[in-house]
Amino acid sequence: LKELIPKEEGAKKPHKKFKDYAPGFIHIDVKYLPKMPxxxxxxxLFVAIDRATRWVYAKVFAQKTAANASAFLQQxxxxxxxxxxxxxxxxxxxxTDRFCATGEREPTGRHRFDLVCKEHQIEHRLxxxxHPQTNGMVERFNGRIAEVVATTRFDSAQNLEKTLHHYVQMYNHQIPQKALGHVSPVQALKNWQQKEPERFKKQVYNLSGLD
Incomplete structure (x- = not known):
């Protein structure tokens, strides 16, 4: 599919630069998918992207719920x-439970997503x-997914999911990123692992992007 041909990310127009971080700062968002025949x-589509390396993990869920969000984070x-x-x-x-019937409040910490964060000692930022542009990195990736969905004909849910899997795999392994010095996310991960191996819990190779 020509719309899946790798092209360099970030080559079209400049975006406001994020503060530099090492691997481990994940942006997560959810994208609505069209109904298949x-x-x-x-x-x-739940999407997670690492700020430092642009590595992406994605998973399709039937519903946008706290249970699925927390399950996705575990994955x-x-x-x-x-x-x-x-x-x-x-x-x-x-x-989050930041917003309730009475308006805005401090999150209680008892939300299912926050409980997973607490279990794994992860700081949850909102x-x-x-201001959705604050999460612009994953929003831009979702824009690329939207292009694939809009320019491809799908005859089944399985076909859609297979195409998304293919794209995420190519994005991680083959598409050079301008922000990464023109290397792919997986190559960026390998470079970071050589430089700071203490940040890693397993060897970087053949990382999946969509199960």
Whole structure:
């Protein structure tokens, strides 16, 4: 598929530069997927991207719920070769109880997503309300997913998921990133592992992006 041909990320236009971080700061977001001919309802793509290396992990879920968000985070933790120290999300109910019937409040810490963060000693950061650009890194990746979905015909949910899997794998292994000095995310991970092996919990090779 020509829309899946690797092209250099970040080559079109400059974006505001994020503060430099080592691997372990993950941005997470959820993308609405169109309903396929063999589906009764649309599904959601949960996406996690590492700020330092642009490594991506993604998973399709039937619903955008706290249970699925926390399960997704557990999968990201298991899949990542590095130790996750921080996670950035928006203020959706699947991620936080920051907003309730009485308005905005401090998160209680009892939300299922926060409990997973606490279990793994991960700091959960929330973007400011009405400022989605704060999570712009994963938003831009979701824009690329939107292009693939909009320019490809799918006859089944399985076909859609297979295409997304293919794209994420290519993104991680083959697409050079301008912000990374024109190397792929997996190569960036390998470079970081050579430089700071203490940040990693397993060897970087053939990391999956979508199960």
């Amino acid at each position: 063999d589906e009764k309802a649309h599904r959601y 990201v933790i298991a899949a990542a070769a590095f130790k996750i120290e921080k996670v950035l999300t928006d203020n959706g109910k699947e991620f 973007i400011p309300p009405a």
